[in-house]
Amino acid sequence: MECPHCQSQKTIKNGKHHHQDGKSIQNYLCKGCGKRFSERTGTPMSRLRTPANVVSFALKMRSEGMGIRASGRVLEKSHVSIMRWEQKLATQSQQWSPPAPAGSDITVEGDEVYTRVGENLPPHSEKGWTVTFIERKSRFWIEARAGLKNTELFAKATKTAWQWAKASQYIRWFTDGERRYAQQLWQMATVYLKSTEVSREYGHRKVWRHGLEVAIKIKGSQGHPRVEWLKPEHPYTAISDKSDVHANHNEANNSALRRRCSAYRRRQNLYAKNTEGLQRTVTVQRLVHNWVRPHVGLGKNKTPVMAIGLYHRPISMLELLSLRGFSSLTP
Ligand SMILES: [Zn+2]
Structure with missing residues (x-):
């Protein structure tokens, strides 16, 4: 596994740590820079104790247009946690934004x-x-x-x-x-x-x-x-x-945005009351749109990323949460 600190390939396994839900996370040691990291370092799941599938459910609900409090009630999680998970994914948006193919x-x-x-x-x-x-x-x-x-x-x-x-x-x-x-x-x-x-x-x-x-x-x-x-x-x-x-x-995409992002629908809302909140929620929506959710009208099971020729299959919400960006995807 590549070192997220110095990109060295000279890394060795260095024990595991266990989460309360029974999942074990592999730790690594980099021979290049001497730093320790885990398979989650540099991903939206880093330093989260909540199981990845719960975080994944939360972001799926949100990207289908559920409000942040409603999602929290269904999953018995606080809306503050859900906001934090969204923020962690939004922070990674650069790693999920490959440029248009050269010559296109x-x-x-x-x-x-x-x-x-x-x-x-x-x-x-x-x-x-x-x-x-x-x-x-x-x-x-x-x-x-x-x-x-x-x-x-x-x-x-x-x-x-x-x-x-x-x-x-x-x-x-x-x-x-x-x-x-x-x-x-x-x-x-x-x-x-x-x-x-x-x-x-x-x-x-x-x-x-x-x-x-x-x-x-x-x-x-x-x-x-x-x-x-x-x-x-x-x-x-x-x-x-x-x-x-x-x-x-x-314009059509913007009407979809109103349906799928509660922050763009509410006449008055508490959790996107500042532009940072709006940015967080629209960035998550954008990543899901490009990578995860096949777009009707592009053909069967086709995402925008596939349509423009940047990758060959839809990726799952879990992959979006547990990888360090598109460069970690297998070709
Ligand atoms: Zn290193």
Whole structure:
């Protein structure tokens, strides 16, 4: 077993410890750095005494939309414990977020969903927004960033989504009318054209990277949406049909989010009253969506991770809880 501290392969078994439910956990000693660790070190199950299947049940209930107190009552666990288990998994989200396969052809959809956080506040008070990005065809959920609706929120979410997408060859980047997505992207995804690449008539010097197309769909006042391409594309980038510019699949994903995350459904709720709580719950939802729950519409028993070609089978909630991320999965 690889050392979680120094990644050395030179590790030896070093006894077991036994849990009250009878499960024994293997301990290891690393010959590389001298540190001790167990098979659970670096996983969401580390330092938990509760049996893994109970934690797994709790997170399954939560990801199907049960409230945190209701889940606690069913399992005879405190809601604080359940929040802690969710947090432990959410903390691992980086290890479960492999980038898009290099050379792929993808469509990124960006959208936002509003939630009341704490008191019943009107939307313009700028609280409880979640910026979401998905890949259209695979329904891979790239990012969900909860917070105040400000430029920083868009900047962070856009950065994550671009880091995820950039190894792809062709990227269509379609969002709703919010222009801040494109503003942030322009900082990261532009190139300067060389005079040897294009004729002088093309004019634009700074353009989107080759293969990247950026457009927004603006909801019109009379129900007539308008499509707008932003900033000049690279002269060799093909442009999509107007009818392809939308974030419809992301909107559908956001309605699923309202069904499946109680924090996004409540008019008033106690446990997601701050954005950290919202972030925790939406991150768990995102990991389950990508890895565990097959998505209807992708074909039989197919998860978004499988659809985009990052892994070959759905994984179980138990695997999500007991591994150190996707790199620990057997190929
Ligand atoms: Zn080590």
